[in-house]
Amino acid sequence: MSVEHAGAAAPHDHGRTPGERHATGYDDETRARLTADAQEIIARYPQARSALLPMLHLVQSEDGYVSPRGIAFCAATLGISTAEVSAVATFYTQYKRHPNGTYTVGVCTNTLCAVMGGDAIWEELSEHLGIGHDETTDDGAITLERIECNAACDYAPVVMVNWEFFDNQTPASAVEVVDKLVEGAPVAPTRGASSVCTFKQMSRVLAGFPDGRADEGVGAGEATLRGTLLAKERGWTAPSFDADERAAATGATHGEPDAGETQSSADRPETTPADVSPAGEQRKQKSDDAKES
Template identity: 95%
Template sequence: MSVEHAGAAAPHEHGRVPGERHAVGYDEETRARLTADAQEIIARYPQARSALLPMLHLVQSEDGYVSPRGIAFCATTLGISTAEVSAVATFYTQYKRHPNGTYTVGVCTNTLCAVMGGDAIWEELSEHLGIGHDETTEDGAVTLERIECNAACDYAPVMMVNWEFFDNQTPASAVEVVDRLVEGAPVAPTRGASSVCTFKEMSRVLAGFPDGRADEGVGAGPATVRGTVLARERGWTAPSFDADERTTATGATHGEPDAGEAQSSAERPETTPADVSPAGEQRKQKSDDAKES
């Protein structure tokens, strides 16, 4: 069977671990090394299957993406099916299902970054590199991503390279960064480690294997801690509430229903299909359970 089909789900066979028949692709030396790393990961958890997320990063650090043979390895090692592994691998965006570039460049285009110029940065990089979202340059150097949020609004607009911060970017500065990446020149993020590592190297860090660089660079700049500084200067502290006296946003205390809550179920309109969101359905189920009890 070819590696391309190694990740396909297969019926369970009596006496065999799900996914075992697909455990092909890695040579003996590589498999032994990955197995040793996997056992170290598994030892961190009370149940082996809980190790799946870091193990996906582990195989990604080997192949540059979550490959069919990587999926088969995870399934065999954890005693679960390849379908279960694939379901997780396709849910999270940090797991790539096709070969990734040496550097993943993520441009935030969420609200604040967009207002500050994130869309302009994205358009400039996409045109400059000749690729779109989740596409890779022909030389394999850069994969470009449009990111919903880089969790660094205090330095918008922000770009990340293999999840290292590049703050306060402009279209010109972003192009300069990717050009240096393509050239193979060293690139230093504005915060964090003193240089950008490769996608495979970062994947291994995310698998839980430290690279010894946690203390490099600046973790939080002045904008990040501005609120804390102001609070200390002005003597601000968080309010303390007695649990029984804490009030809601409407001014009603816990245990005292507001006008809407006081309305009986008989007076409330029937729920229409459009009202049934997952959260609404969960609330409805809890209400029905309470009535039955």
């Protein structure tokens, strides 16, 4: 069934809005709350459809995943089709298309973390929990994932819990973390907030509703700051940069080079198949003729 443009009335809809017609899976109270939040999100953007990404996080904060009713709500509220919403929701891995656990435990298995022990951590957690990638424990507590680099290579191997950092992990320490999560015991990440929030709470923050915890805990750790501290200890400073002085010293000019000048695209080596094809040769000849004239 197609979704009418927001604001347009469908036959026999008794004056209901698109959100009310298509998000019938939500009760009146929940729908009213989501609609108010959605309008706050939409107001941040020049075009309503630009609000889709945070709105997907919003419905995920309600349902624990991007549910069919959540997709319908986003489509109706933004005046786009459910197919358009689904296309975005299936593109990004942070949007879940099936119920997620209370905690997403992500193990980085990119190159550095892997060789530093990430693969061993993954294998230990997978066996300990009895689940594989993007699977959830029977009690709904943990969803386990292999994740891509989270820009914390100086703390490898890294495990993330709802995108909070657990640095310098081992198989044993990672098992200890997930056991505490399953028990409901408080768990503190290495950096960031002083405790780990739930998946739904995290999704609401990603929708653009701060939880007031941004300044909790440690920000940058010792490994991250080591270069800065070393520079201070040794009195190192970055050289000053004056564009005019640099240009005078090197003979460089400001801005992009004109076509045909050194470093312009016309000066690149002709090595691509398009360059050496008959059509490419013809284009080159025309260009050379134009330069000579």
